[in-house]
Amino acid sequence: MTGTAIRTPYPAPESxxxxxxxxxxVIQGSEVTPYVYVTSCPQVGDTQVLPCTRDGHVLRLVLLGLVSTQDHAAALLDAGWELEEVTSCVVA
Structure with missing residues (x-):
C-alpha cells in the first residue's frame, strides 16, 4: 500500500x-510522526527522507527513504508515500 505525501508551507532548515x-x-516501535524532511545532496547526488517535527527538526537519524538521484518524489515513493500535488487550498 502506498500512502500520500503533501508539501507543507512550513520553512525547512537548509535546502x-x-x-x-x-x-x-513509524520511527521506532510505536513512535510516529506525520512529517518527514526530504533533502537532496548535490555533492553526493542522492535524496534522503527523514522523520521530523512540523518545524523540520529531525527526530532520529533513521532513513525512511533513499534514492541515488535528486528527486523528492522518487525518495518519498521509496519510503512508501506518493507525492500529491496540491494546487490550491481552501481554509474554512
Missing amino acids: GVIYAVHPPA
Missing part, C-alpha cells in the same frame, strides 16, 4: 522540504 504524510511515519 530541504517538509512534507505531511499519511499514514504517519
Whole structure:
C-alpha cells in the first residue's frame, strides 16, 4: 500500500522540504510522526527522507527513504508515500 505525501508551507532548515504524510511515519516501535524532511545532496547526488517535527527538526537519524538521484518524489515513493500535488487550498 502506498500512502500520500503533501508539501507543507512550513520553512525547512537548509535546502530541504517538509512534507505531511499519511499514514504517519513509524520511527521506532510505536513512535510516529506525520512529517518527514526530504533533502537532496548535490555533492553526493542522492535524496534522503527523514522523520521530523512540523518545524523540520529531525527526530532520529533513521532513513525512511533513499534514492541515488535528486528527486523528492522518487525518495518519498521509496519510503512508501506518493507525492500529491496540491494546487490550491481552501481554509474554512
